[in-house]
Amino acid sequence: MSVPPQPPPTPQPAAPGLRTGTLTTADISFFVVSAAAPLTVMAGVAPIAIMLGGIGAPAGYLLAGITLTVFAVGFTTMSRHVGHGGGFYAYITRGLGRPAGMGAALLAMLGYNGMEIGVYGLLGSASQDTALALFGVEIPWLPVSLAGLVLIWYLGYRSIDFGAKVLGVLLVAETGILLLLAGGVLLDGGASGLTFDSFTPPNVAVPGMAAVLACAFAAFTGFESTAIYRREARDPRRTIPRATFIAVAFLGLFYAFIVWTVIQAYGSDKVVQAATDDAGGLFFAAITTYVGAWAADLMHVLIVSSVIASLLAFHNAINRYTLSLTEEGLLPPVLGRIHPRHRSPYLAGAAQTAVGAVVVAGFALAGADPYTQLLLWVNTPGMIGLMALQLLAAAAVLCYFRRIRHREGVWRTVVAPVAAVLLLGAAIALVTANVELFSGAGTATNILLVSLVPAVFVLGLALALRLRRTRPEVYARFAAEPDGETPAAREPAAL
Known part of the structure; x- marks a missing residue:
């Protein structure tokens, strides 16, 4: 008795992935610079820098930019490998080992969540100030913050190129209104002539x-996130380094220029007292x-939009x-x-929005102030966490290139x-020594x-050691290179 031939199995459609080859250098630069919220940083933090450091404050922003440019040299070199x-945890795993890489992964989640969720307090506070100034x-700040959560969820739910256009x-x-201010000061010659x-x-x-x-380094927060968009970037081996250098150079020069023009607006002898x-x-x-x-009314409105841009980027x-x-395999x-149509990690976005809503509502129920407590208390560990990631990544670059053959x-x-x-x-060290400036x-x-x-980083180390013992297959594939990479990119991760 013959068995009739069976039809070949119907191939199953591949699961949708991120929208690859979409983001240009300009798109990634928009994400990174928007996360720093230049208008909010200038109008909200730069006056404090002038008050504390005097008329030399612009040089502080230049020095911070130079430091981060030096960091970007090694970081972007390693990005080719x-x-x-x-993002950073893959680099840190290559250079410092999987335990450090897992610690860095948890630190990144603390850092980016802290920077975003705290800013919902700023959204509520800035909206209050704008409504009071204009009308x-x-x-109340809470409905505004919750509405912001919904808006950011929707923008993140849409495709990444849609988000890039919005940003x-x-x-x-926001940069235009600051340049408008600078142009007005320069054309008028300042309060008592332009000086350097x-x-x-x-x-x-x-x-x-x-x-x-300390204020200046905090103003660059988020610039290092270029590597996160690797899979969605066009020609990432070129796009990621270019976007990184563009972002840090723009922020350093722009911040220094704007702070200098505001000093000229009041005069070197009067600006500190005015601040x-x-x-x-x-x-x-x-x-x-x-x-x-x-223009002042418009600036009030654009500070709110600047906060929204920062929230979307984070x-x-x-x-x-x-x-x-x-x-x-860690989550x-x-x-x-x-998402099959938008190609966005939409459930990750929904989960992050839910976490943000819980934190924001918790602070509100406790009667906390949206600025001095929700923003400052949640942002502070986030900011220090991201700076710690930069430090670990710089050390990882040094160790990585000592372990492999290369032509760099x-x-x-x-x-x-x-x-x-x-x-x-x-x-x-400067930021932690002056932490009261950021936390209040x-x-x-x-x-x-x-x-x-450090507690979150140590928790990541402990998780790595536990996975190495109980789930060695998960531990072994942590931060492994995707298929199709060059031999240089296939160097084994440290143990």
Whole structure:
């Protein structure tokens, strides 16, 4: 009895993945610079830097930019050898080993979640200020923050190129209003003529410069996230390094230029007193004087849009970290589902939004202030966590190139990484020594906030050791290179 031939099995459609080859250098730069929220940083933090460090504050932003450029030299060199899309933890795994890599992965989740969720408090606070300034009405902050959560979820749910377009528009608007202010000051010649006293050694080498540098390094937060978009970038071996250097160079030069022009607006002899008297109104008063009251009103509105841009940039970064950790087997597989049409990690975005809603609602129920507590307390460990990731990545670059054969130069693989380790270590020391500037809290609270960073890293080390013993297959494939990478990118991860 013959058996009729069976039809071949119907091939199952492949699961949807991220939209590859979509993001250009400009798109990734928009994500990175938007995360830093230039308008919010300038109008909200730069006056404090001037108040503490005097007219030498612009030089502090340049020094921070130079430090991070040195870091980017080694980081972008290593990006040519690492094909993994998991961001910093993949680099740290290559150079310092899987335990350090898992510690870095958890640290990244703390850092990016802390930077985003805290900013929902700023969204509520900034919206309150804008409504009061423009319409003379007081609005509750919680509904605004919750509405922001829904908006950011939707924008993250849509395709990555849609998000890039939104960020491009918002970033042009917020940088445009600052350039409008600068143009008004330069055309008018400032309060008493244009001078470059801000960059002379006596005004830079002042005791308050340590606090200025702490503020300046915080203003670059998020610039390192270029590597997260590797899988969605066009020609990532070129796009990622270019976007990294563009972002850090733009931020360093732009921040220094804008702070210098505001000093010229008031005059070197009067700006410190003006910042002391009304730090929050320093930029608004300047743009009212040199451009017009309408520009100050527009600046109020654009600060809100600047906050929204920052939230979206961090939200997208968190979603891609979550996706990577799901693929590593460290998070539930359901979080790794990709939307079939938008090609976005939509369930990771929904989970992150839910976490944000819980934290925001918890602070509100406790009667916390949206700015001095929700923003500052949640942002502080996030900021220090991301700086710690940069330090670990710089050390990983140095160790990685000592372990493999390569044709990269000594400047890129030894000198720059060593300098980056020293400079970033000093930057973290400055930030932690001046942590009260960022948290606005007392000693006990500050100790707790700073301690979260090493505690989370140690938790990651413990998780790695446990996985090595109980789930060796998960441990072995952690941060493994995808198929199709070059031999240089296939160097084995450290043990």
